Amino acid sequence: MTEFEPKIVAFVCNWCTYAGADLTGTSRIKYAQNVKIIRFPCTGRIDFMLLLKAFGEGADGIIVSGCHPNDCHYTSGNFHARRRWIMFRGLLDLLGIDVRRIQYSWVSAAEGAKWADVVNTTVTAIRELGPYTDYAKVANYLEKEANV
Amino acid sequence: MNELIQKAKSLLESDTVQVVIGYGKGSADKTRAIFLTKPEDCDQLLFDSRCVQNLAVYLTKHEIKHLGKPAIVAPIPVLRSILQLAVENQLKESDLVILGVSPESKLIEFDSFGAIELFLNAYKIQIDxxxxxxxxxxxxxxxxxxxxxxxxxxxxxxxxxxxxxxxxxxxxxxxxxxxxxxxxxxxxxxxxxxxxxxxxxxxxxxxxxxxxxxxxxxxxxxxxxxxxxxxxxxxxxxxxxxxxxxxxxxxxxxxxxxxxxxxxxx
Incomplete structure (x- = not known):
């Protein structure tokens, strides 16, 4: 059996983390290749449904990252996002969706090394947790029944 | 509930409101929402412990708005919803007449959203x-x-x-x-x-x-x-x-x- 390679989706803001991830690359820092980065105008734009959609489409882990508090390009987008994440995390936890699979972080445009570290630690953590079969079973239950 | 019925009647008679949203007899032993447009129908109004539906839901419905200015029978959960709708700029004080009902089934009238808030301070949302x-x-x-x-x-x-x-x-x-x-x-x-x-x-x-x-x-x-x-x-x-x-x-x-x-x- 081949080793499990986690599929990680990263929702990042254009102004800080995307630029930070770019810096990681231009600094020639090597990091795990499991992450697929999706660029958003702002963390305030990251709808909670997108996270569910990522899990539904087979992601094993999610990274959500944006500007540090007080650094938002739009002044307050990340403050709003933070409140939403606090509420969303509580709801997901109640519903039994594994919140350990969602890593939130603040990565600025100057923190290329931090981005590599965030990705690497997330990949390691998800590798230990294994594939997200609970959610995949629910997402694909019609197909499973058809196969039986 | 005579007080409530009299008030509803007088509101419709004076044309202060065009519709009264309240609770009436439903099928079997249930109550349901009723929409009264004529003063003589107001006797159908009732209020008791079976009236749990939140009538505030009708305030933003297009079909009900079409009937004209409403008066609404409002026990505490409805008052809370009205206040929340006001917070979200979905209601203006001049949009409706509130026939508040206290937990002791007493009619309370509110002339402003501020008055509702003051009243509700004594009935904070508490999770059982x-x-x-x-x-x-x-x-x-x-x-x-x-x-x-x-x-x-x-x-x-x-x-x-x-x-x-x-x-x-x-x-x-x-x-x-x-x-x-x-x-x-x-x-x-x-x-x-x-x-x-x-x-x-x-x-x-x-x-x-x-x-x-x-x-x-x-x-x-x-x-x-x-x-x-x-x-x-x-x-x-x-x-x-x-x-x-x-x-x-x-x-x-x-x-x-x-x-x-x-x-x-x-």
Missing amino acids: EKYKATIDKIKAMPVSERFAFWIKELEPCFKCYACRAACPLCYCPKCTVENNQPQWIPAASHLLGNLEWHVMRAMHLAGRCTDCEACYNACPMGIPIHLLTKSMLQDVEEHFGPYGPSVGKRNTLSSFNPDDKESFIR
Whole structure:
């Protein structure tokens, strides 16, 4: 059996983390290749449904990252996002969706090394947790029944 | 309830309002919402412990607005919803006449939203101990078990959207579930779609829900969806302080504090 390679989706803001991830690359820092980065105008734009959609489409882990508090390009987008994440995390936890699979972080445009570290630690953590079969079973239950 | 009937009659007779929204006799032993436009019909009004439907839901409905200015029979849950609608700029004081009903079934009139808020200060939203215990019990399960529990609970949902229709705060003219470009949430009764719909419903009510339980009462399958909103109410209180609709104050999720605390962001 081949080793499990986690599929990680990263929702990042254009102004800080995307630029930070770019810096990681231009600094020639090597990091795990499991992450697929999706660029958003702002963390305030990251709808909670997108996270569910990522899990539904087979992601094993999610990274959500944006500007540090007080650094938002739009002044307050990340403050709003933070409140939403606090509420969303509580709801997901109640519903039994594994919140350990969602890593939130603040990565600025100057923190290329931090981005590599965030990705690497997330990949390691998800590798230990294994594939997200609970959610995949629910997402694909019609197909499973058809196969039986 | 003579007081209420007399008041409703006089409001219709003087043409202060064109419709009275209240509770009347329903089928079997139930009560239902009635919409009175003639003073002589006002005798049908009743109020007792069976009247649990949240009438505030009708205030934002197009069909009811069409009838003219309403007077609404408003026990405490309805008052809370009215106040929340006012906070969200969906109602103006001149839009309606409120026939408040106290827990002792006394008629109380409110001349402003501020007066409702003052009155409600004595009746803060409080989550029942039995619900707290249920929520704690669910939270104590291991994560996979909790997930399996909710998937099983949500499985009977066939997306009739009665929870949405019964909720005074679900007033968007077009809901996300009606969007099909792209189809955000599968319309069929599908485990994933059911989960997504209830997550979305709860999230859209986060920091707005006034805990009237109309969603749970409306659910034909008896799914305990009110536990989601109750748990979120607890979360709001825990993270952002005491909660309740207040005119001039913004909703929890449409405002922020630079000093909001969390422990999970790296």
